[in-house]
Amino acid sequence: MKKILIICGHGEGDPGACSTMDGVHRQEYLYTRELGNLLMGCFGDADAKVTMYDQNKNCYKQNKTGTGPNFKAYDYIFELHFNAKRTPSYEADGKITGIGFYLHTGIGGVSVEKQILKNVVALGFKQWADGLFYVTNLLNCNKAYREGVDYALLETAFIDDLDDMRWYDAHKKQVAQAIADGIIDGFGIRKAKSAAQVTEPGWKRDTTGWWYLCEDGSYPAGGWKEINGHWFLFDDEGYMLTGLQHHKGKAYYLCEEDGPNQGALMETDDQGALTVVWTAE
Ligand SMILES: [Zn+2]
Numbered sequence: 712m713k714k715i716l717i718i719c720g721h722g723e724g725d726p727g728a729c730s731t732m733d734g735v736h737r738q739e740y741l742y743t744r745e746l747g748n749l750l751m752g753c754f755g756d757a758d759a760k761v762t763m764y765d766q767n768k769n770c771y772k773q774n775k776t777g778t779g780p781n782f783k784a785y786d787y788i789f790e791l792h793f794n795a796k797r798t799p800s801y802e803a804d805g806k807i808t809g810i811g812f813y814l815h816t817g818i819g820g821v822s823v824e825k826q827i828l829k830n831v832v833a834l835g836f837k838q839w840a841d842g843l844f845y846v847t848n849l850l851n852c853n854k855a856y857r858e859g860v861d862y863a864l865l866e867t868a869f870i871d872d873l874d875d876m877r878w879y880d881a882h883k884k885q886v887a888q889a890i891a892d893g894i895i896d897g898f899g900i901r902k903a904k905s906a907a908q909v910t911e912p913g914w915k916r917d918t919t920g921w922w923y924l925c926e927d928g929s930y931p932a933g934g935w936k937e938i939n940g941h942w943f944l945f946d947d948e949g950y951m952l953t954g955l956q957h958h959k960g961k962a963y964y965l966c967e968e969d970g971p972n973q974g975a976l977m978e979t980d981d982q983g984a985l986t987v988v989w990t991a992e
Pocket residue numbers: 720721727728739792793794
């Protein structure tokens with residue numbers, strides 16, 4: 712179980728970096744809070760306990776006066792910011808400046824941060840230079856380092872670069888998921904199908920739902936699988952779907968009733984009543 716603290720940078724009277732572009736006034740502290748809130752919803756059933764630091768406080772100010780959070784209670788401190796340039800690019804020039812991290816010079820490993828960068832770049836965003844900037848002049852970062860706690864400060868995008876913010880505004884939900892996935896996979900805390908279950912082929916159930924283990928050790932995901940004369944549809948994680956589902960542009964109805972037919976593809980008979988499709992002769 713990884714204990715993660717999310718800190719939304721600025722606030723408490725400090726708006727952070729600001730810009731007005733496309734007729735929108737953007738303030739860093741509102742962006743960090745929004746992203747923090749999106750992020751909180753992206754950890755699914757990963758083996759993590761994610762805590763949001765009080766958004767009405769400014770962690771930097773609190774730490775300055777010694778009233779900040781107890782960093783030692785966490786395995787990973789993740790602080791959100793948006794960057795600003797010495798020379799803003801308020802005009803669209805087709806160039807995104809991109810995402811990057813500030814990390815302590817003495818940090819032990821950067822696999823989580825590299826995974827996050829990779830995920831966000833895969834969405835079509837850019838990495839800001841090397842994406843990893845090593846520093847010793849950030850208060851929260853130094854405090855975490857002194858206390859032996861893993862810490863990363865994310866500069867999500869440049870708030871004064873119109874290309875950055877147009878892209879970010881249109882993709883913020885995907886960015887939040889890409890960041891969470893980077894943390895989950897970087898730490899290896901994605902909930903694996905539990906080892907005890909992965910022995911005999913057949914239907915398996917965990918806290919999320921039903922999944923099916925094939926003879927070869929694989930499991931169906933992101934499509935259809937015929938099992939014992941019925942067709943079942945599985946989501947991208949490999950869990951059986953029920954009810955009305957859309958797949959590749961078509962709508963299907965999958966049996967919702969608890970029992971052996973649950974999840975089985977249904978069709979309507981000549982009277983319009985739903986029946987389970989049975990393919991075995
Ligand atoms: Zn900032």
